[in-house]
Structures are given as structure tokens and as C-alpha cells.
Amino acid sequence: MVKIEEKTTRELSGPDEIAAHLAGRYAALDADRALRPGDPVEIVSRNGMTPDMAVGNVGVLMSALPGQPWCHILTLNAVGAEMTVQVPRDNLTKRNATPAQPAP
Numbered sequence: 001m002v003k004i005e006e007k008t009t010r011e012l013s014g015p016d017e018i019a020a021h022l023a024g025r026y027a028a029l030d031a032d033r034a035l036r037p038g039d040p041v042e043i044v045s046r047n048g049m050t051p052d053m054a055v056g057n058v059g060v061l062m063s064a065l066p067g068q069p070w071c072h073i074l075t076l077n078a079v080g081a082e083m084t085v086q087v088p089r090d091n092l093t094k095r096n097a098t099p100a101q102p103a104p
Contacts, residue, residue: 029065029066029067030066033064033066034094035061035064035071035089035092035094036061036064037061037062037063037064038060038061039060039061039094039095040058040059040060040061040094040095041058041059041060041061041073041092041093041094041095042057042058042092042093042094042095043057043058043059043073043087043091043092044057044091044092044093045088045090045091046091047088047091049085049087051078052077052078052079053075053077053078053083053085054073054075054076054077054083054085055075055076055077055078056076058075058095059073059074059075059085060073060074061073061092062074062084064089068089069088069089069090070086070087070088070089071086071087071088071089071092072084072085072086072087073085073087073092
């Protein structure tokens, strides 16, 4: 089999059409994601990260555009402050832990 790429051109005539186009494009891209915003993640490679970043090698995915090599995760640093870190997507895996539930 051969895979081909076809392109089309279409004029978007206003903010409503632009917004609808972007929403449709996002929905199509979002369907194939292995990692989604809010997912707990584990850092499997710390290349380029200092020891005080992402304590415990865990975080929560904040942003990851499909097809892009980089994403942002929310982590804790060595003094317990929240820290957003940009990391290569290949350095993350989905964590199989159940998030803690708030106390009643």
C-alpha cells in the first residue's frame, strides 16, 4: 500500500468559521492522543533536568499538542513549590496510579 497526502484550500470568511475550523481540527488531532491534559505522568528520562526539578519523577500533563515533540507538565520542585516544566514527549509515560481523592 502507498500513503499519500492530499491538500485542499478553503477560504474562511470570519471569526465563526475560523473558530469552527480550529475546533474541528483540534477534535481530529485529539482523537489519537496517548497522553491527555490532566493525566498523571512519570518521567522516564531526566535528560536536561536539574535534580531539584520534578521531584519523584512524576507530574501531571498540562499541554501536549498532537504531533509536537514537546509538552508541559506540572511538577513539584525540591522546596515543594509547583513548577511547570517543558519536556520531550518521549521522556514521559502515563502513570498507572489512581489520583488521591479529596477528604470528605
